[in-house]
Amino acid sequence: MSGPLKGIRVLDASAGAVGPWAGTLLGMLGAHVIKMEGPQGDFIRNVMPPKRGLSATYISMNFNKSGLVLDLKNPQDRAEAHKLVETADIFIENFRPGVADRIGIGYGSLSAINPRLVYLSGSGFGQSGPMVKIGATDPHIQPFTGSCSVNGMPGGARQRWRWYGHFDCTTAMCIVEGALSALLERETTGRGKHVHVTMIEAAMALQRVRISEHLAGMTPQPMGSAVSYLVPDEAFATKDRPLAVTASSPREWRSLCKAIERPELADDPRFARNPDRLKNRDVLIPILKEVFSSRSAAWWLDRLQRAKVPAALFTSYDEYRHNVHYLENRMLTTFETPDWGTLTVGGVPWRFQKTPGEVRPGTPPGAKTEEIKALGWPAIGA
Amino acid sequence: MSVKDLLIVEIAEGVAGPCCGLQFADLGARVIKIEPPAGDRTREWGPPVAEDDAAIFIHLNRGKESITLDLTQDDGRARLDAILAAADAVLAQNDPAEENLPDWSEVARRHPHLVVCEIDDLGPVGPHGGLPGSELTVQAMSGFTRYVGEAGGPPCRVGFEIAGMATAMHAYQAVAAGILSRNRTGEGQYVRVSALNSLLSMKTILLAVQTGGMDFWSGFHLNGPHWPADTGWHTKDGQVTFDFRHEQREEWVAFCERIGQGHLPNDPEYKDWRSTIYLGDRRFTHGEPYRKWFAQQTCADASALINELGGISVKFHDYGEMLAHPQVEHLDTLIDVPDEVEAGRRQIGFPFRYAGEPRRKEYGRAPRLGEHTAAVLEEFCNAKAGRSEATGTGRNR
Numbered sequence: 001m002s003g004p005l006k007g008i009r010v011l012d013a014s015a016g017a018v019g020p021w022a023g024t025l026l027g028m029l030g031a032h033v034i035k036m037e038g039p040q041g042d043f044i045r046n047v048m049p050p051k052r053g054l055s056a057t058y059i060s061m062n063f064n065k066s067g068l069v070l071d072l073k074n075p076q077d078r079a080e081a082h083k084l085v086e087t088a089d090i091f092i093e094n095f096r097p098g099v100a101d102r103i104g105i106g107y108g109s110l111s112a113i114n115p116r117l118v119y120l121s122g123s124g125f126g127q128s129g130p131m132v133k134i135g136a137t138d139p140h141i142q143p144f145t146g147s148c149s150v151n152g153m154p155g156g157a158r159q160r161w162r163w164y165g166h167f168d169c170t171t172a173m174c175i176v177e178g179a180l181s182a183l184l185e186r187e188t189t190g191r192g193k194h195v196h197v198t199m200i201e202a203a204m205a206l207q208r209v210r211i212s213e214h215l216a217g218m219t220p221q222p223m224g225s226a227v228s229y230l231v232p233d234e235a236f237a238t239k240d241r242p243l244a245v246t247a248s249s250p251r252e253w254r255s256l257c258k259a260i261e262r263p264e265l266a267d268d269p270r271f272a273r274n275p276d277r278l279k280n281r282d283v284l285i286p287i288l289k290e291v292f293s294s295r296s297a298a299w300w301l302d303r304l305q306r307a308k309v310p311a312a313l314f315t316s317y318d319e320y321r322h323n324v325h326y327l328e329n330r331m332l333t334t335f336e337t338p339d340w341g342t343l344t345v346g347g348v349p350w351r352f353q354k355t356p357g358e359v360r361p362g363t364p365p366g367a368k369t370e371e372i373k374a375l376g377w378p379a380i381g382a
Numbered sequence: 383m384s385v386k387d388l389l390i391v392e393i394a395e396g397v398a399g400p401c402c403g404l405q406f407a408d409l410g411a412r413v414i415k416i417e418p419p420a421g422d423r424t425r426e427w428g429p430p431v432a433e434d435d436a437a438i439f440i441h442l443n444r445g446k447e448s449i450t451l452d453l454t455q456d457d458g459r460a461r462l463d464a465i466l467a468a469a470d471a472v473l474a475q476n477d478p479a480e481e482n483l484p485d486w487s488e489v490a491r492r493h494p495h496l497v498v499c500e501i502d503d504l505g506p507v508g509p510h511g512g513l514p515g516s517e518l519t520v521q522a523m524s525g526f527t528r529y530v531g532e533a534g535g536p537p538c539r540v541g542f543e544i545a546g547m548a549t550a551m552h553a554y555q556a557v558a559a560g561i562l563s564r565n566r567t568g569e570g571q572y573v574r575v576s577a578l579n580s581l582l583s584m585k586t587i588l589l590a591v592q593t594g595g596m597d598f599w600s601g602f603h604l605n606g607p608h609w610p611a612d613t614g615w616h617t618k619d620g621q622v623t624f625d626f627r628h629e630q631r632e633e634w635v636a637f638c639e640r641i642g643q644g645h646l647p648n649d650p651e652y653k654d655w656r657s658t659i660y661l662g663d664r665r666f667t668h669g670e671p672y673r674k675w676f677a678q679q680t681c682a683d684a685s686a687l688i689n690e691l692g693g694i695s696v697k698f699h700d701y702g703e704m705l706a707h708p709q710v711e712h713l714d715t716l717i718d719v720p721d722e723v724e725a726g727r728r729q730i731g732f733p734f735r736y737a738g739e740p741r742r743k744e745y746g747r748a749p750r751l752g753e754h755t756a757a758v759l760e761e762f763c764n765a766k767a768g769r770s771e772a773t774g775t776g777r778n779r
Contacts, residue, residue, distance in 0.1 A: 003559075004559040004560055004562060004563035005559055005562065005563070006563075007566075017587060021586075021587070025555070029555070029559050046628075049591060049596040049597065049598060050596065050597045050598075051590070051595060051596055051597060052597065053597065056590045056591045056596065057587060057590070057591070059590050060586050060587055060588075060589065060590035060591075061586075061587060063586075107737070121737075125709050125713075126709070126712070126713050128712070129708070129709045129712035129713065130708050130709055130712065131708075131709040134689055134694055134696075135627075135694055136694075137625075137694070139623060139625075139660070139661060140623050140625070140694055140696050143614060143621070143622075143623055143696060143697065143698035143699065144696040144697070144699060144704065144707075145699070145704050146699045146700050146701040146703070146704040147541070147542060148613075148614075148621075148698045148699075149541075149698070149699065149700035149701065150541030150542060151530045151538065151540060151541045152530065152531065152538060152541075152611060153531065153532075153535075153536075153538065156611075157611070157613040157616070157621060158613060158614075158620075158621055158698040158700075159530060159531075159611045159612060159613055160612040160613070160614060160698070161529050161530055161540055161612075162529040162530065162607065162609055162611075162612050163526065163529035163588075164661070165587040165588065166544065166584060168587070169584050169586075169587060170547070170548075170551075170584075173548070173551040173552075173555075174551070174733040174734050175734070176551075176555055177405065177551060177554050177555060177558070177733070177734065178734040180554075180555060180558035180559055180562065181385055181409060181558060181734075182736070183558075183562055184383055184384060184385055184558060184561065184562060185384050185385065187383045187384075187562075187565060188383060188384045188387070189384075193736045193737070193739075194736065194737035194738065195734050195735070195736060195737070196734060196735050196736075196737055197733065197734045198713060200709070200710060200713060200715070201713065201715055201731075201732075201733045201734070202733050204715055204730050204733070205547065205730065205732075205733035206542060206543075206544070206547050207542040207543075207701075208401070208441065208442075208543075208547070208730050209397060209438050209441070209442070209542065209543045209546070210541065210542050210543075210701070211701055211705075211730055212437050212438055212440075212441035212442075212729060212730065213428065213437050213438065214701040214702065214705075215437075215441075215716075215725075215726075215728050215729060215730075216431050216437035216725040216726060217725055218428070218429075218437065219700075220541070220701065222538075222541055223541075224531070224536060224537075224538050224539075225518065225527075225536070225537045225538055225539050226539075227517075227518070227539065227541075228428070229427040229428040229436065229438060230427055233516065233517075233518055234518070235518075235522075235536065235537040237536075242536065242537050244516075244518045244519045244521075244522040244537070245519075246516035246517075246518055246519055248396065248423055248427075248514075248516050249395070249423040249477065250420065250423070251477060251479055251480070252479075252514065255479065273426055274423075274426040274427065275426055275428075275429060275430065275436075278428070278429065305510070305513055308478050308479040308513060308514055309514070310503070310513075310514045310515050310516035310518075310519045311519060312515070312518075312519035312520075312522040312523045313522065313523075314522045314527055314528070314537050315522065315523055315524075315525055316525045316528055316607070317525050317589070317592050319525075320523070320524075320525065321592075324508060324509060325504070325505070325508035325509045325510045325511070326508075326578075326582070327508075328505075328507050328508035328511075329504075329505035329506070329507055329508050329511070329576070329578075329579065331505060331576070331578060331579045331582045332582060332589070334593070341595045342593060342594075342595060343590050343593055344589045344590065344592070344593040345586045345589055345590060346579070346582040346583035346584065346585055346586040346589060347579050347582065347583065348583075349548075349552045349575065349579055349580050349583040350552055350555060350556040350559070350573055350574075350575055351573060351574040351575070352556070352559075352560065352563075352571055352572075352573045353487070353490070353571050353572040353573065354569065354571040355563055355571065
């Protein structure tokens, strides 16, 4: 354990993705993490497809953890959990509202055992309110929070992102922010806190740029690959495949004009500043479309990169998984695991020079139960 | 050490760095934003709302102080050093085309108490190392754009800033964890966060599946990039979601009866009933009986029946509908910026809250360009030298 959270103990009682990914991130930061499940197991174990008998989604959401199975309805097991809480720093749960209290691991009980505990509760719609009883999952939170109203082609139907899990994982990111902030507060007060994170508010944070436009009186709409606030910033057809091109600053706009050998565009008062280009989008974009249609995407990509203008091909995992750029930057990590064969995950997202942290596979569910019951935290090196 | 005790210096434009700084400012840290003489580029991202500043800028920079310094010049860098001597952390993102900007790992060596978080777009090494990216190009390079738009149609973007926000949140984590570590060991450090790596890290939930070697594999249980656009179920006045969970077959049977399709549960084609609703791959071939019913309903009526029976259904909202929803109003998510112009007074608040503590509801407005230059330089650059050397922690302000 070499991460910046070395010595921090995390008891992760959450299920699915929202809580578990938070536990994994804390583990990558160097914390010691126990994943605690009931005898029926985390429901995500049922999500297909499996890899050597265990859900691949379970595996990927539970790196850097040691597995413990306890039946909290059994007083002995509950006492085991409370014993771990005595010296834990962080507790994570995302039970339906009221359940944690009912099974004896609510904030009141656990903070009485350990007042320094930072207790994190993740939920979909919150702990109260008219929707509290409705189960929230990523595919519902996406449309509920307005995100589908900005996806897709102009004038088209509201479109759900055919990608599930990002709103879950964003909520997990907010849980980690809450955990770290509460640990900082604890340095002053000596006490932990109960931190609430809802998927709704995490989704709003994720969309804060577009919602700020809405609140200022604008109406964000789907614009295909383009966006309301920046021009040019979209896909252009080339001789072969589409190319994403952006000029996000005055420097990038001047460099773009020079790279496409149209320097006069940079001085044209209709296009000089981004607000001018927004007003004259309908004039400028056809000019650029004509320019980019004349050569291949690779030709333009090379030219724009030399000019330090953001440009990219639209790619897929199959295309980039062996790409030297991704590998040299260790943005993808592939390793052998004793239980599930070869696995690829995203690279560690923070590169600390002195305390680098690490990504390593978790144990199978409950695999450390006996050792943890016998030894407590030292069983996992904490 | 409370977040309120922190001094964070932000030298970053766009979304990622400023949004990271925003979160520290929201929690009460002092955030000094150092801008180049021309200002942060997002001041021009959209029509002017507050003087010359766009709505996006005034949201991402509320509660900060703004000073202008030319960090390509010796004089600007000397003043920066004086401020950093008293700071806890610096968030920095250089424009790769601009020469003579600070080398941030060198800054970290010179200020050992400091957490230096450098943000880049595409990573520091490799064929694209050090090149600039953007929200769209990073989405394209991480393969996320494949999951919106029509399969085989023109490229679409995910319509909100997934790259910017993932980077901002990772940067927040980097700085907060770095400060926790520093407070324990006495040593600050350099940490780097990349936008492309940030989105790929978020993709871990699927990467393990994409690696291969599954026990069985008949395509994604989730909507793959080869599927049509996912627009939910269409009613008379909008679109809704529709689900009963695996264990809720009886509830689905009750639903079928209520919509006049009571024969479906006996139809062998609907034995695997859940694949015909929600995210299932047979919605397209077997969804017609439901589609006919939804087309005759309003969103409110359709969702009410499904939720009454124990399922889940919500409307595909736009932002106005979402903010007006009773649950969102109940969560009390918006905050006030009383000294901002009218169009910027209502903004989104912070994504987590401490139970039992009053929620902060009022925040300071975003600074105009260079608004605090004179005061900040007076405070940090005209005071006696050696502030950080006195304690080595930067906490002596």
